[in-house]
Amino acid sequence: MVLLFILLQNRQGKTRLSKWYVYYDDAEKVKLQNEVHRLIVCRDTKHTNFLEFRNYKIIYKRYAGLFFALCVDVSDNELTMLELIHLYVEVLDKYFGNVCELDIVFNFNKAYSIIDEMIVGGEIIETSKQVIINAVKNIELLD
Amino acid sequence: MFHLSQMDQIFLKSLADVVRTSRTTSQYDKLTFTTQTIADIKNEIQSRQESVRYQALLKLFFLAMEGNNIRWAEFQIINLMGCADFQLKLGAQLAAHLVIDSQSQGLIMVTNVFQKEFKNGHVECSATLSCLGTIANKDLSDSLLTHVLKLTTNTKPLIRKKAIAVLSKIFTINPLNIPGNLEMVIQQLQKESNISVLACGISLFCSVMKVAPKLYPLFLSIVYDQISKQKSNWLLIKLVRISNKLISLEPRFQGKLIEHYTRLLNQTNSKSLQYELVYSIMKYFKNHSQLYESAGDILKQFLNHQDPNLRCLGLECLTHISSSAGLMEFQEQILESFKKSDYFSKLQILQLFKDFTNQQNFQTVIEFFLKYSDLESNHKIIESLIFIIMKDKFINVDDPEKLLLVYIPVIAQKIDTIDNAIRFKELLFELLTRVPGLKVYSDQLCNQILQTYAIQSDTLQGPTLNIVQRHTQLKYSLNHREIIFKSLIMIVGESVKLLKLDALTNIIKFLEQLNILNCYESSLSDIDSLLFKIYIQIIKTDPSNDIIPQIEQLIKNIYNKLHNISIVKISFFYESFILNKTKEQLQQLYNLYAEDLPPINLEAQKLIKPPEGLDITQSFQIDIEEIEKIKNSNNDQLEQKPIIQQLEQADLVSKEQEDQNTQILKQEENEEELKPLNTKTDPIPKKVFTINRDEELPPGVNQNDINQSKEEE
Numbered sequence: 001m002v003l004l005f006i007l008l009q010n011r012q013g014k015t016r017l018s019k020w021y022v023y024y025d026d027a028e029k030v031k032l033q034n035e036v037h038r039l040i041v042c043r044d045t046k047h048t049n050f051l052e053f054r055n056y057k058i059i060y061k062r063y064a065g066l067f068f069a070l071c072v073d074v075s076d077n078e079l080t081m082l083e084l085i086h087l088y089v090e091v092l093d094k095y096f097g098n099v100c101e102l103d104i105v106f107n108f109n110k111a112y113s114i115i116d117e118m119i120v121g122g123e124i125i126e127t128s129k130q131v132i133i134n135a136v137k138n139i140e141l142l143d
Numbered sequence: 144m145f146h147l148s149q150m151d152q153i154f155l156k157s158l159a160d161v162v163r164t165s166r167t168t169s170q171y172d173k174l175t176f177t178t179q180t181i182a183d184i185k186n187e188i189q190s191r192q193e194s195v196r197y198q199a200l201l202k203l204f205f206l207a208m209e210g211n212n213i214r215w216a217e218f219q220i221i222n223l224m225g226c227a228d229f230q231l232k233l234g235a236q237l238a239a240h241l242v243i244d245s246q247s248q249g250l251i252m253v254t255n256v257f258q259k260e261f262k263n264g265h266v267e268c269s270a271t272l273s274c275l276g277t278i279a280n281k282d283l284s285d286s287l288l289t290h291v292l293k294l295t296t297n298t299k300p301l302i303r304k305k306a307i308a309v310l311s312k313i314f315t316i317n318p319l320n321i322p323g324n325l326e327m328v329i330q331q332l333q334k335e336s337n338i339s340v341l342a343c344g345i346s347l348f349c350s351v352m353k354v355a356p357k358l359y360p361l362f363l364s365i366v367y368d369q370i371s372k373q374k375s376n377w378l379l380i381k382l383v384r385i386s387n388k389l390i391s392l393e394p395r396f397q398g399k400l401i402e403h404y405t406r407l408l409n410q411t412n413s414k415s416l417q418y419e420l421v422y423s424i425m426k427y428f429k430n431h432s433q434l435y436e437s438a439g440d441i442l443k444q445f446l447n448h449q450d451p452n453l454r455c456l457g458l459e460c461l462t463h464i465s466s467s468a469g470l471m472e473f474q475e476q477i478l479e480s481f482k483k484s485d486y487f488s489k490l491q492i493l494q495l496f497k498d499f500t501n502q503q504n505f506q507t508v509i510e511f512f513l514k515y516s517d518l519e520s521n522h523k524i525i526e527s528l529i530f531i532i533m534k535d536k537f538i539n540v541d542d543p544e545k546l547l548l549v550y551i552p553v554i555a556q557k558i559d560t561i562d563n564a565i566r567f568k569e570l571l572f573e574l575l576t577r578v579p580g581l582k583v584y585s586d587q588l589c590n591q592i593l594q595t596y597a598i599q600s601d602t603l604q605g606p607t608l609n610i611v612q613r614h615t616q617l618k619y620s621l622n623h624r625e626i627i628f629k630s631l632i633m634i635v636g637e638s639v640k641l642l643k644l645d646a647l648t649n650i651i652k653f654l655e656q657l658n659i660l661n662c663y664e665s666s667l668s669d670i671d672s673l674l675f676k677i678y679i680q681i682i683k684t685d686p687s688n689d690i691i692p693q694i695e696q697l698i699k700n701i702y703n704k705l706h707n708i709s710i711v712k713i714s715f716f717y718e719s720f721i722l723n724k725t726k727e728q729l730q731q732l733y734n735l736y737a738e739d740l741p742p743i744n745l746e747a748q749k750l751i752k753p754p755e756g757l758d759i760t761q762s763f764q765i766d767i768e769e770i771e772k773i774k775n776s777n778n779d780q781l782e783q784k785p786i787i788q789q790l791e792q793a794d795l796v797s798k799e800q801e802d803q804n805t806q807i808l809k810q811e812e813n814e815e816e817l818k819p820l821n822t823k824t825d826p827i828p829k830k831v832f833t834i835n836r837d838e839e840l841p842p843g844v845n846q847n848d849i850n851q852s853k854e855e856e
Binding site: 002015016017018019020021023025026030044046047048049050051052077078079080082083105106108109112113116117120121122123124125126127128131135138139142 | 158159162166201204205208210212229230233234237240244245266267269270272273276277279301304305308309311312339342343346350377380384414415418419451452455456483485486487488
């Protein structure tokens with residue numbers, strides 16, 4: 001299961017966090033962000049959380065005002081990716097304590113660190129909440 | 144490098160300050176703010192104080208996320224990646240993917256930095272591995288391969304799993320690195336007990352199989368070993384996925400997995416693992432009935448689930464059932480889920496039925512989709528239904544009569560796009576060509592469809608097809624209903640000879656009272672042509688001319704309505720025969736259309752050269768002197784004309800008697816055809832119409848003619 005990119009966007013289309021595991025130039029990244037936001041924002045709750053995007057698939061989930069979107073290969077397991085999104089949100093919540101969008105805005109470096117403990121090179125490497133948080137806390141000790 | 148004074152440090156903006164200012168600054172002042180901040184960062188990043196540099200780095204990172212270009216800071220960031228302070232190093236490594244790509248010139252420096260970092264503590268090493276996983280390219284991966292391989296034997300599972308994850312990227316970027324190195328990794332994984340490391344190892348195998356599938360025998364034993372003892376759902380999902388690839392390459396592996404798949408399917412409650420197992424079983428385990436049935440039960444639960452995601456995934460699994468008999472088993476659940484599904488899931492279901500509808504479920508499918516079409520998916524549903532009907536020359540249709548009289552009018556009513564109108568037209572023509580005898584219902588079909596259009600006349604507007612007539616250059620636009628109207632009029636016109644006198648008069652009465660004819664401005668010539676054909680047929684079938692005056696009055700009423708439109712063309716038929724009719728003209732018309740037109744002569748298809756001596760450039764304006772010459776030379780012929788006319792009249796009388804006999808025979812045949820359909824007592828009507836699914840031939844041409852012409856050539 002290889003991820004191509006991760007996007008965290010609010011309802012206005014502002015990207016709060018973006019991690020790219022495949023090379024795209026700057027213009028292409030902006031275009032992708034706009035396209036993904038356009039596709040996701042108009043979807044109802046009755047719609048599925050996955051949709052086809054170019055030759056790939058976008059799996060997204062909305063938490064309050066933030067959309068968490070992952071771009072994966074067409075053959076990848078969608079439910080696993082939904083679980084991954086939920087796991088990330090739970091880790092953020094445990095780390096920041098009742099996480100909100102502003103926590104990610106002001107502490108984006110911490111959010112990126114957490115992602116790096118879960119995903120490396122587009123592959124999921126860790127799924128245990130406790131292990132992830134321990135790794136992030138070890139990093140903080142050295143700061 | 145410089146040292147900031149105490150005064151400067153007081154006024155130093157932190158990341159939080161920059162973020163707050165950015166959020167409160169208006170769009171017009173943003174450019175000024177950004178330029179000022181970048182200028183400050185350029186100063187601060189060269190400071191000796193690490194806290195100042197760290198803040199500058201974070202601010203730079205923030206500006207990059209806002210959409211600003213920070214590639215000018217590439218060397219500074221790479222420099223910071225190698226500094227002693229861990230906080231700075233980490234910040235730089237996190238920001239690295241924003242400035243470094245495969246074309247970056249600073250990548251050479253990165254190699255040395257990383258080589259140094261790999262010798263540090265496990266936390267720094269782990270952060271470096273994460274960074275390498277994001278920015279790795281061919282040169283970087285080749286130069287760091289040996290270091291990463293060493294790290295796969297590290298005592299810390301954190302380092303081992305990250306090293307293996309980076310290795311899978313390295314092997315994907317440059318498959319030449321695989322031989323020799325992969326075996327070492329496999330040996331280590333066989334002794335590994337940490338689940339995360341094993342999961343990364345399985346991902347590595349998946350990556351290797353994408354670029355070098357022939358290496359699959361190396362993975363078989365370890366995958367089987369893990370699948371028989373693992374309990375972690377994440378790892379099991381990866382194992383099932385790689386097993387799918389292994390089964391496609393080594394079918395004997397399938398037999399080994401049956402027992403484990405059965406156990407997992409019965410024990411697990413995880414929907415993601417169930418989905419993966421069901422997907423695999425539907426695709427590869429069709430021959431194992433017990434396992435297939437268990438998977439089928441779970442699939443039914445997915446299809447009936449309230450969660451639209453699970454319903455969608457259930458449909459995804461169904462695409463792997465290759466037979467329509469297999470799909471029939473799930474038909475009820477699929478149709479139920481259609482009612483609750485979103486647009487994309489509906490398209491999925493329509494695609495399924497396009498592939499797997501057969502004669503047994505054809506009526507159920509058509510009736511269901513016609514009942515549950517909504518505004519959003521209507522055009523796709525109609526497109527799919529037309530496809531299902533016409534598939535393989537109507538192979539799914541066993542009752543063409545019901546199709547024509549019951550389903551087709553409903554489909555015509557629901558069409559709201561031009562593409563579907565054109566498809567509908569093709570469907571009608573194809574159906575009426577392949578099923579001889581169905582044309583007798585053309586008037587009923589026309590009445591039914593046009594009646595509903597008349598009732599719904601408010602919805603005549605919609606997308607239009609713009610057409611320019613070649614010879615007149617007239618531009619007009621057709622909407623979807625007019626396209627259908629034109630085709631219906633043409634079909635009725637073609638079927639006029641099969642219709643009885645009552646049916647013909649009913650058509651004219653219907654057209655006379657129809658109030659939507661005025662909306663079909665572009666179809667006036669078609670209406671003209673239809674009225675002409677009907678008029679001719681009535682003359683032929685009503686020898687006593689009893690109802691002709693009534694018909695003429697109705698036709699006049701129709702033309703009076705049409706003449707209200709400013710752009711209407713004056714009809715030759717109306718002017719010559721309805722308004723200024725003479726008996727002689729009627730007789731001439733009757734004579735002209737007394738017999739069927741001969742079929743197309745195959746020889747006529749060849750090029751005809753112009754005759755010798757003919758000057759194509761010369762104008763052929765009529766010369767009066769020439770006409771008089773021709774007149775004089777034809778005087779003899781004119782004298783003999785009455786004698787010829789007498790002989791012709793005698794022929795006519797005998798022909799009339801023959802025609803009457805043939806008409807009586809035709810009427811009897813029609814009645815016999817219609818008898819079984821008109822009797823209401825028989826609940827299960829016998830099949831009257833057969834569909835001709837042979838190769839298509841032009842009308843009036845026999846296969847024998849074609850064979851003869853081929854032999855002559």
